[in-house]
Amino acid sequence: MLDIIMTLATDIFEDDDILPTSRLEEANRFDSMNLVQFIIELSGALDMDIEDEEVEKTMTFAELAKNLEAKK
């Protein structure tokens, strides 16, 4: 799951330097619109409903993967 998240995040936030330990808000092109697109595409890629509140900007990508893994 973390691989999928990192691939999408790299693409949507146009940031090749983000790491699993990076917080979402630290991504290069992080803003409201890109975050929405990230959630939509993540929902599609993981085939699961993801609420806005499950993706907080202060989370790391690894934490997000762990939370979504637990939900699955």
Place this chain on the structure above:
Amino acid sequence: MEFRLLTEDSEKLRFVNGWEHAFSRSFEMRDYEWIFDSRNLIYGAFDQETLCAGYCILQSQAVFQGNLVKSGLCNNVFVTPEYQGCHLFTKLGRYVLSAAGEMGIQILIGMPNESSLPGHRRVGWTTFPPNFYLEKKIIEDESVTQLEDESITPITSLNFPLWKEAFNEFAFKISFGRSFSIIKEADYFSWRYLNRPSGDYKIFIYQEKGAVKGYVVYKYYQPFKRIHILDVEAENETVFFELLKTSGTIKESVSLINVLSSTIYADYFSRAGYCISAEYSNLIAHDPLSKAPVSLGDTCNLVIGDNEVF
């Protein structure tokens, strides 16, 4: 976080400050009274006293699926930089769409920028394929024509009141039975095209024996030497082509004329030599009551002037 409709002048000024901060540009203060007309519902998200997001719905009347309904245009949506990523776009969006439904608004449209499309889709808007422009290139030395047809009258805020009644009759009649069309009755038309401080539009009506048979609204955009046909309505093909000739009275140098292809007169424009442009506008719609996907139907009329930014 509190979401609410802004009613006080002090709150509207905070909206302006937030807008300027979000878009990194100055708000045209001469448009302040115009855009904050009572028909535009302005919503804000507040963190204590700080306005951190804005969302507006410009109320109008429309024909939708053949019925006269309350409608609205989504405009001026923003989140300030400090509050990016707090899901305010979707939270405020859901709040406003719900409020619109409670007010009896049956159809909302919007012409948003590319980056905001996923956000609008997330809160339930239907997104449509790109709404391309139709355009016609103009040869530089084409001569300026004079108005010869006595049926055509230039319209200003001074003489428009004389046409108010006839205009209202025309506006409702011409839209009747369409699948979607915003009704520009006299008051709305006057606010939209005649009262806008930074507008400077050129408007002509076609009349016969005091009855309005059509109109056209142009905006000349000097940096690109373009004429935008913001709005056009015509009772028949003859009236349409007579009105179209009025673009030749614009004295400035013109390289191109364009119009949105969602005009109900797309076939007439095609016959007048207009071709599909590579440029387009995005189009979204939402039914706040049913929340079901929206179809604007086969007899939809949407023009550049139905958006408030031009």
